[in-house]
Amino acid sequence: MSDLSAVKALVFDVFGTVVDWRTSLINDFTAWSKTRGIQGDWTALVDGWRGLYVGSMDEVRRHPERGYVILDVLHRRSLETLVAQLGITGLTEADLDHLTRGWHRLHPWADSVAGLTRLKSKYIIAPLSNGNVALLTNMAKFAGLPWDLVLSAELFAHYKPDPETYLGAARLLGLAPGEVMMVAAHNNDLEAAQRYGLKTAFVARPTEYGPLQSRDFNATGAWDIVADDFGGIADRLGC
Amino acid sequence: MSDLSAVKALVFDVFGTVVDWRTSLINDFTAWSKTRGIQGDWTALVDGWRGLYVGSMDEVRRHPERGYVILDVLHRRSLETLVAQLGITGLTEADLDHLTRGWHRLHPWADSVAGLTRLKSKYIIAPLSNGNVALLTNMAKFAGLPWDLVLSAELFAHYKPDPETYLGAARLLGLAPGEVMMVAAHNNDLEAAQRYGLKTAFVARPTEYGPLQSRDFNATGAWDIVADDFGGIADRLGC
Structure with a gap:
């Protein structure tokens, strides 16, 4: 010992x-999307988002000349990729911020x-x-x-x-x-x-x-x- | 308004x-010195220590080529100056560390x-x-x-x-x-x-x-x- x-x-x-994070985000986004009137597969979004996490940090590691990039920014970039892939439409800038800050509400x-x-x-x-x-x-x-x-x-x-x-x-x-x-x-x-x-x-x-x-x-x-x-x-x- | x-x-x-900080340090050092059997003017030490504070940070500011120096290290350097000036003798390395970490016990x-x-x-x-x-x-x-x-x-x-x-x-x-x-x-x-x-x-x-x-x-x-x-x-x- x-x-x-x-x-x-x-x-x-x-x-x-x-x-x-997974249950928190799926529940948060599902409830929010109903009041906001946005359709989407939120489970796929959340799983896909976490799926891009390690790669997004590796990119920062591989490009020190670009400077360090905080996770909020990496999350936002990955989100934009995923909403396009998943065909989630109607999201405003404020909506994208709200979803990104979902990671602050776990x-x-x-x-x-x-x-x-x-x-x-x-x-x-x-x-x-x-x-x-x-x-x-x-x-x-x-x-x-x-x-x-x-x-x-x-x-x-x-x-x-x-x-x-x-x-x-x-x-x-x-x-x-x-x-x-x-x-x-x-x-x-x-x-x-x-x-x-x-x-x-x-x-x-x-x-x-x-x-x-x-x-x-x-x-x-x-x-x-x-x-x-x-x-x-x-x-x-x-x- | x-x-x-x-x-x-x-x-x-x-x-x-x-x-x-002032009352805390004077009381802390006075009590400690009795158990440790060290004589000193602890009020003069504490007032002198704070008196060297701004100058010690200015020195860091004036010498960026030396790199940033944390306050614990500046406190320790100032302490060594002051115990010599005030004629406080018998302090071991552990004593100097203990006094410096007095700033953690306010x-x-x-x-x-x-x-x-x-x-x-x-x-x-x-x-x-x-x-x-x-x-x-x-x-x-x-x-x-x-x-x-x-x-x-x-x-x-x-x-x-x-x-x-x-x-x-x-x-x-x-x-x-x-x-x-x-x-x-x-x-x-x-x-x-x-x-x-x-x-x-x-x-x-x-x-x-x-x-x-x-x-x-x-x-x-x-x-x-x-x-x-x-x-x-x-x-x-x-x-």
């Missing part, structure tokens, strides 16, 4: 780990707020997400996430899993990497965090992708903690 | 505005936490301080400051009153400068914030510098709000 007594801060992946998993509140009693807690600072801040207000501070890829001008994000989080906190634990529902995020010296906690979120889920049903690495929910992480850490 | 209906976030100066003014809690119900609240991220995060845990996120000069590699700090805060929040209100007990901080388009709130902290206080007893500019404490700001903003 790992010695976790040096851990002083927990940093969390957010999309899928803390919040249920609901937590049932255990998230209670688990974070327990962990906050003993540790510094922060997101460490590819979402930009405004997105994560607005989401925290919307969902009641009790972060101590907001850490974001935007602060490092690098997306996860680039090392600048994990090491930058430790640096801003004034901590050694081994004093920081990354919490994620995604094994690849934890692989990177572990490679750069952070402690790791896996939480299973087997319904994140709905019927499209194909991975991350279980821990696939030697993580310091493996839990079913945030309460399990708090139990293991004695909070 | 200013129209403040566009304001979405309040950002706060911290040293002197939110926390009483107590809030009596109205701060209640006022921030009221303001948080309607606005995003964050520090916007020359303190580094770790300092502000540790202070928030110590003092129970309920920030939504931590904004710091460190994130912009510029100290206040450089424009990068005020404008950087608005940019990270995804807001226009006029949607952000700077709260400070120091007129010069508000002058800069107003110059770059932020709204401004002055709160009087007439005992910040103890018997050495020579300025900032009153508002000296056309600030949007002038209040005696954070409760007064919350009243004015309808929180």
